[in-house]
Amino acid sequence: xxxxxxxxxxTRVSPSVEALDQQDRPYIWVNGELLPKSKAVxxxxxxxxxYGDGVFxxxxxxxxxxxxCQQHMDRLYRCAEAIRLKIPVPxxxxxxxxxxxxxxxxxxxGYIRLVITRGFGTLGLDPRRCPEPGVICIADQxxxxxxxxxxxxxxxxxxxxxxxxxxxxxxxxxxxxxxxNILAKCxxxxxxxxxxxxxxxxxxxxxxxxxxxxTIKDGVxxxxxxxxxxxxxxxxxxxxxxxxPALGYKCIEKNxxxxxxxxxxxxxxxxxxxxxIGVSQIDRHDGKGTITQSTKVSPGEGPITxxxxxxxxxxxxxxxxxxx
Ligand code: PMP
Numbered sequence: 001x002x003x004x005x006x007x008x009x010x011t012r013v014s015p016s017v018e019a020l021d022q023q024d025r026p027y028i029w030v031n032g033e034l035l036p037k038s039k040a041v042x043x044x045x046x047x048x049x050x051y052g053d054g055v056f057x058x059x060x061x062x063x064x065x066x067x068x069c070q071q072h073m074d075r076l077y078r079c080a081e082a083i084r085l086k087i088p089v090p091x092x093x094x095x096x097x098x099x100x101x102x103x104x105x106x107x108x109x110g111y112i113r114l115v116i117t118r119g120f121g122t123l124g125l126d127p128r129r130c131p132e133p134g135v136i137c138i139a140d141q142x143x144x145x146x147x148x149x150x151x152x153x154x155x156x157x158x159x160x161x162x163x164x165x166x167x168x169x170x171x172x173x174x175x176x177x178x179x180x181n182i183l184a185k186c187x188x189x190x191x192x193x194x195x196x197x198x199x200x201x202x203x204x205x206x207x208x209x210x211x212x213x214x215t216i217k218d219g220v221x222x223x224x225x226x227x228x229x230x231x232x233x234x235x236x237x238x239x240x241x242x243x244x245p246a247l248g249y250k251c252i253e254k255n256x257x258x259x260x261x262x263x264x265x266x267x268x269x270x271x272x273x274x275x276x277i278g279v280s281q282i283d284r285h286d287g288k289g290t291i292t293q294s295t296k297v298s299p300g301e302g303p304i305t306x307x308x309x310x311x312x313x314x315x316x317x318x319x320x321x322x323x324x
Contacts, residue, residue, distance in 0.1 A: 062109060067322065069098075079175065115136040145194055156281070239251070280300055
């Protein structure tokens with residue numbers, strides 16, 4: 001076992017063992033063991049760390065259930081296969097690991113992060129030098145955007161940095177390599193907002209840095225197709241295939257330009273962590289520090305977005321949280 005990292009560089013007085021024990025949560029699954037947070041570490045030779053070589057999942061726990069578990073498992077194993085990584089545990093066991101983490105941390109509401117790394121290897125890219133992939137499961141809490149933003153709507157910015165092309169690294173693969181998204185998000189941060197809209201090399205809308213995008217025009221929902229270069233979000237699928245039809249709305253996959261989004265009646269983002277969140281303003285910048293265009297989409301959360309979000313909340317707080 002590697003020595004635990006210090007919990008804080010500024011701690012002067014050591015907390016009592018009991019207090020430390022309480023702080024040392026959650027219990028985290030690391031390669032076959034359930035460990036307290038400070039002991040949950042991986043090797044510096046793990047290719048997940050050295051090269052971003054691996055895949056991950058973000059999953060919500062609502063009322064003790066693993067929301068859309070089956071779909072997340074399908075995506076995880078599909079993504080692993082796409083990077084030629086054989087997950088060392090079968091799906092059933094992966095679900096068991098998640099349930100053990102939920103139980104050990106006494107969670108009814110929360111967020112699961114599954115991380116599958118290429119594993120411990122040598123310096124050098126060769127994945128053949130990593131005999132055993134790493135399996136990590138963290139069950140904790142997540143808050144992506146401020147609570148007020150759900151009613152007020154978010155201000156987002158169009159990123160100048162294009163999305164990694166499908167032929168280079170397909171954004172349908174939820175890989176540990178998120179630098180393209182992080183650098184796009186930094187553009188948003190530079191202008192004081194929390195999220196970006198990313199375009200592909202052809203100038204079509206793809207998604208946010210960590211969520212999918214929808215527009216609404218004349219009562220119809222639109223979202224970019226997966227070959228535009230997006231992650232096929234579980235929440236996106238839930239909205240398009242279940243929530244929208246249940247409320248009587250049609251959802252169409254369509255390639256869109258920035259102008260289509262700017263002239264939409266409503267715009268919203270979807271994701272496991274974000275759930276459904278409205279966009280109220282979209283800005284563009286020149287890459288030199290200046291906002292060149294600022295468009296109000298809707299004053300606060302749009303009315304159809306609100307209905308979709310309410311329906312979403314009704315289901316995830318109800319008695320039949322779907323695991324499939
Ligand atoms: N796009 C990207 C790039 C993401 O990281 C995420 C979050 N996993 C999403 C979209 C939304 O996907 P989901 O609804 O499955 O969380």
